[in-house]
Amino acid sequence: MNTILFRHINQFVSMGAKEFEEIILYFTPEKAAKKALLMHIGDTVLHDYFVLSGCLQMYFIDHEGMEHTVQFALKGWWLADYLALQKKKPTEFYIQAVENSVLLKLSPAKRDQLLCAYPKMESYFRAVYQIAYGTYQTRMKYILSYSKEEIYFKFRESFPEFVNSVPQYLIANYLGLSAEYVSKLRRKRIS
């Protein structure tokens, strides 16, 4: 049994092992090698990914060719372009594996079937998206109220496991900082 997803679901709704064995059939296990591209700009069939191990990154490339990280997903997190997924529109983002990752993939068709057959999965995803949405509200608070230096150190304090498992240049990119600036901050803190 996939205990990571089973436990995650049971944080929000009550589900027994037997029912979970039915539900897990809707998901496709997938291994993604480091740097593998799982979603490409313009894709219309958008999967929702649950991370069992490793790390995913959602990013876009701006009109000057610069890559910007919008979001990461670590073990126990979901990741998709949720606006495009809901509206069945082409995505404007990419998703790639930051490191070798093991995932559960939910296709749009299977997702619709799952939500229809198991109403408690609507409750589960309602809670998951509500928290993700609320986390963005709080993220805006950080962006608007702290200096870049403060954001970096608060981020390190809040997510030490994350900072240790994701390359430094990607964290810098996610926080909107240059890799050189982050190196300078790290040296400053150590000295």
Next chain:
Amino acid sequence: MNTILFRHINQFVSMGAKEFEEIILYFTPEKAAKKALLMHIGDTVLHDYFVLSGCLQMYFIDHEGMEHTVQFALKGWWLADYLALQKKKPTEFYIQAVENSVLLKLSPAKRDQLLCAYPKMESYFRAVYQIAYGTYQTRMKYILSYSKEEIYFKFRESFPEFVNSVPQYLIANYLGLSAEYVSKLRRKRIS
């Protein structure tokens, strides 16, 4: 019948007039005068607000006493501190009415009862939060890829109704710009 909420629900799930008449009983109508404070930092009983007319603003005050707008809600939008609401923790934000507003208020207790009694409302809120979450992902794309000037004009293009109904200084605040800078941009575009 409250047609605004009825139509909004029917964008996502199928609900007849009779069932809607049962559901509407869970909501409390509320009139909020301009500048009325509906949620205060530290509040633990957090209501979810649906805007029938007017406009709400969610904001926080930083350690230097500066007010920052995290989010607005216009007619047909929901607003709450969703992380605090889900985790039943005190909020770090304020919600106030930008102008005289008419609202439907859903208390935490009524919300739990509603979601339990009407599983299709789980589907409805799942879709609402999924879109709101996805909108934040797209908002991050704007913040990361455009200059402040470009963001202002793209915002005007995308939400003309909003720009016309919300005071200029609040839009500036929401976009992280000074009111003076926005006045300068407006003059520049007109000239």
